[in-house]
Amino acid sequence: xxxxxxxxxxxxxxxxxxxxxxxxxxxxxxxxxxxxxxxxxxxxxxxxxxxxxxxxxxxxxxxxxxxxxxxxxxxxxxxxxxxxxxxxxxxxxxxxxxxxxxxxxxxxxxxxxxxxxxxxxxxxxxxxxxxxxxxxxxxxxxxxxxxxxxxxxxxxxxxxxxxxxxxxxxxxxxxxxxxxxxxxxxxxxxxxxxxxxxxxxxxxxxxxxxxxxxxxxxxxxxxxxxxxxxxxxxxxxxxxxxxxxxxxxxxxxxxxxxxxxxxxxxxxxxxxxxxxxxxxxxxxxxxxx
Numbered sequence: 001x002x003x004x005x006x007x008x009x010x011x012x013x014x015x016x017x018x019x020x021x022x023x024x025x026x027x028x029x030x031x032x033x034x035x036x037x038x039x040x041x042x043x044x045x046x047x048x049x050x051x052x053x054x055x056x057x058x059x060x061x062x063x064x065x066x067x068x069x070x071x072x073x074x075x076x077x078x079x080x081x082x083x084x085x086x087x088x089x090x091x092x093x094x095x096x097x098x099x100x101x102x103x104x105x106x107x108x109x110x111x112x113x114x115x116x117x118x119x120x121x122x123x124x125x126x127x128x129x130x131x132x133x134x135x136x137x138x139x140x141x142x143x144x145x146x147x148x149x150x151x152x153x154x155x156x157x158x159x160x161x162x163x164x165x166x167x168x169x170x171x172x173x174x175x176x177x178x179x180x181x182x183x184x185x186x187x188x189x190x191x192x193x194x195x196x197x198x199x200x201x202x203x204x205x206x207x208x209x210x211x212x213x214x215x216x217x218x219x220x221x222x223x224x225x226x227x228x229x230x231x232x233x234x235x236x237x238x239x240x241x242x243x244x245x246x247x248x249x250x251x252x253x254x255x256x257x258x259x260x261x262x263x264x265x266x267x268x269x270x271x272x273x274x275x276x277x278x279x280x281x282x283x284x285x286x287x288x289x
Contacts, residue, residue: 004134004143005080007072009064009095010040011088012123013237013264024127025076027069027087029095029269030062046265050240050276053165061269063095066102073111082110082140084130086147088269089117089191112144116151119191121235121264122282125154129287138289146289153223153285156191157199157215158237158266159208161277163187169273188212189274196273209248209279213255216283220256224285227256233284234259237266240276248279 007025008014019026028039031049034057038044053059076083085103087096096115103111118126126147133143160166163185167174186208190199199215202208216234217227224232234256238245249261265271266280 003081004140005076005083006086006127006131006134007076007083008086008123008127009088011119011267011269012086012127013120013267014124014127015041022128022131024131025072027064027072029088029267030064031268031272032060032062033057040268044268046240046268046271049268049271053272053275059272061272063098066098069099069102070106073107077107077110082112083107084112084114084134084140084143084147086114086116086118086123086126086130088119088123088267089115112140114144114147116147118151118154119270120156120237120267120280120282121262122154122156122284124262124264125233125235125284133287133289136289142289146287150285150287152192154192154282155216155219155284156237156280156282157212158189158191158196158274158278158280159202159205159212160187160189160274161241162275165273165275188215190215209251212279212281213252216252216281217256219283224283230258231286233262233282233286235262235264235282235284237264237280237282239266239271239274239278241279244277245279248281252281 009027010029014026016026028042031038033052073083085099087099100113103113116126130143186202186205188200188202188208188211190197200211202211220227236249245263249263252261
């Protein structure tokens with residue numbers, strides 16, 4: 001068994017059951033809904049979450065408490081010598097910075113917090129890459145360095161079905177949201193590194209899908225050595241619309257032949273800001289070590 005344990009959080013889309021199968025640990029992200037505490041995949045399922053969102057419940061995201069992190073780290077360090085911890089991007093949550101400070105002060109040389117700015121299926125891929133590198137015998141320092149060195153070699157494109165939740169969360173101005181709703185726009189957002197940024201505006205779902213497929217094709221050609229090289233992973237994500245997501249998977253696989261697109265529900269920490277009906281596609285360069 002590897003002497004290095006891999007821990008990520010539920011923003012990776014890895015459920016507690018999948019984590020057990022993969023030999024990875026997953027910290028459940030906490031939520032406050034109408035004054036009550038919930039934890040993703042523990043006492044809050046995807047469908048329950050979107051039901052509450054549809055009821056206009058007061059939903060807010062939180063970060064794991066220092067105590068809950070330290071309890072898990074202490075437990076894992078009884079079995080393993082070191083930990084690689086890959087939380088969600090610091091650009092999207094403060095949980096990464098908190099974990100980094102605890103690791104520096106209490107677990108120096110034992111816990112390595114990786115801020116390689118990933119979320120959802122790209123964060124999942126980082127956890128799988130870290131696991132593979134640990135099993136191949138790389139040191140914790142070498143795994144950290146490789147994950148950090150390749151942190152910009154991934155893109156996410158997300159098409160929203162509604163601007164309501166971005167507006168509610170104060171992520172865009174009410175005027176911009178009203179204009180988008182009036183024009184029935186389907187905004188396409190991008191995560192490249194830290195932030196969730198506007199990428200393009202589509203008038204229809206079909207146009208939005210086209211924009212996203214062209215964007216990843218451009219990344220493949222211009223950043224990842226071209227389609228022939230096949231040196232990249234394609235993955236997709238969605239919020240609360242499995243049928244539309246499966247159709248999207250078929251469309252992406254037809255546009256980029258020879259790839260089986262991994263598909264996951266988008267993590268709830270992102271879902272609460274963008275709402276149901278969103279579709280995403282990601283491209284990530286494969287790690288070589």
